[in-house]
Amino acid sequence: MAGFLKVLFRNLLDGPSTDPFPLGPTFTPKRLRGKAVVDPDLCVGCGVCRHVCTAGAIDISPKPDxxxxxxxxxxxxxCLCANCRHYCPTGAMSITNDWHLVHPESEKYEMLEQHTIDYEPCAHCGTLIRPIPLKLAEKIYAHDANISPEEIRHLCPKCRQLEDAKRIERVYPAVETEEIREAAALPDPPAPPEPVVGKLEDAPSTQMNLPAEEAAPAEEKA
Known part of the structure; x- marks a missing residue:
């Protein structure tokens, strides 16, 4: 009896042990997989998420223009597989712990996450591009303090390559070594000798090793 009273008294102090939802607030585990969302500031439209989506729930469509x-x-x-979050190269895709997905059948086409992202002209050539996310540009060019991530992320791939080539040329200028100068000073190799073409009678006879009778002209035999 004493044990029963002890448990009863403890339960009265601790309160209900069951979840009061839906009549009251509930807790959400930190690692619960809920809605899939995308950060438009980080998305570059590479299509990796669409390719790895197990359920085909992701679509990327170009604008008409x-x-x-x-x-x-x-x-x-x-299906909450989280492949999009795992494979997204820029970290734009994520799975939240928002599990409020219940809805009436009439709202099934409204249960979506959608963003329209516009291209921007390249800062040098004007080609329409999707700029590199600032966080990604800072990570890529963190080793070089002379590069401004904010400036280079607004360049198209071709212009970025040109800027990289110019920077490499400034850091590693072309040096003409002694060997290069000596090689440049060498005279041109002599031309191969021309083949000697003689007259037919100057050519050695193919009958020189034949017996005298066979080597004689046919008219002499007659």
Missing amino acids: KSGYTITIWQDSC
Whole structure:
């Protein structure tokens, strides 16, 4: 009896041990997989998330005028596999712990995550591009303090290559070594000798090793 009273008294002090949801607030585990979302500031439209999506819940479509693209996540199709988060190279895709996905059938086409992202002209040549996310540019060029991530991320790949080539040329200028100068000073190699073409009678006779009778002309034999 004393043990029963002890448990009863402890339960009265601790309160209910069951989850009061939906009549009251509930807790959400930190690692719970809920809605899939995309950060438009980090998305570059590479399409990796669409390629690895197990349920085909992600779509990336170009705008009609080719000035950008629209990325869509259909929450009803998402199976919460988190492949998009795992393989996204820029960290734009994530799985939140928002589990509020219950909805009436009439709202099934409204359960989506959608963003339209516009291209920007290259700062040098004007080609329409999707700029590199600032966080990614800072990570790529963290080893070189002479490069401004904010400036270089607004360049197209071709212009970035040209800027890299110019920078490498400034850091490692071409040096003409002694060997190069000596090689440049060498005279041209002599031309090969021309083949000697003689007259037919000067050519050695192919009958020189034949017996005298066989080597004699046919008219002498007659």
